[in-house]
Amino acid sequence: EAGVTQFPSHSVIEKGQTVTLRCDPISGHDNLYWYRRVMGKEIKFLLHFVKESKQDESGMPNNRFLAERTGGTYSTLKVQPAELEDSGVYFCASSQEAGQGVGNEKLFFGSGTQLSVL
Amino acid sequence: DAKTTQPPSMDCAEGRAANLPCNHSTISGNEYVYWYRQIHSQGPQYIIHGLKNNETNEMASLIITEDRKSSTLILPHATLRDTAVYYCIVRERYNFNKFYFGSGTKLNVKP
DSSP states (O other), X not given: OOOOEEEOSEEEEOTTOOEEEEEEOOTTOOEEEEEEEXXXXXXXXXXXXXXXXXXXXXXXXXXXXXXXXXXXXXXEEEESSOOGGGOEEEEEEEEOOOSSOOSOSOOEEOOOEEEEEO | OOXXXXXXXXXXXTTSOEEEEEEOTTOOTTEEEEEEEXXXXXXXXXXXXXXXXXXXXXXXXXXXXXXXXXXXXXXXXXXXXXXXXXXXXXXXXXXXXXXXXXXXXXXXXXX
């Protein structure tokens, strides 16, 4: 079974440019999450999709970040325009719907996208 | 947001048990304790989780104190490949959208 895949693995762009990160969750997983670690900081939650709906986007830093999950399969995270402080590693994770939603399921993480904004 | 406290680093001899402590003194009754690890340049990898009882799987054991204010992750026979940053995470049971990653413990397994 394929795991969570993220593309690209690395991206180097200049300040002001646009970058789109892609995440393919494990097949059949309804829940999809985005996290990121910026330089020297902890891994932080960005947002959570249940199928194609945004369940929680409280961690999104500002309106330069736009996440989509059309059709409830893969997701994209666009940063436009990118700023220097956006540099870091962006992780995607997925999990199956737990039914009763008791917070007991495992999150499976991808290897991340290393974003460098110059 | 961090709800856990872990030592920044620990050393362990190869083949010995690695015991990684975690304090979560503000944990509430509906929050699970999860352990993940991150090996260099990879994404976080699930290890184990529990609510009240001790848990064991093929990777590790999780010991949770009776008052649930702390826990210990045990790797019974550490290998060099277990060198990683280990994260102890609490997760709300009914508002489970987010994992709160702390700073983690860098475990160095030495030959």
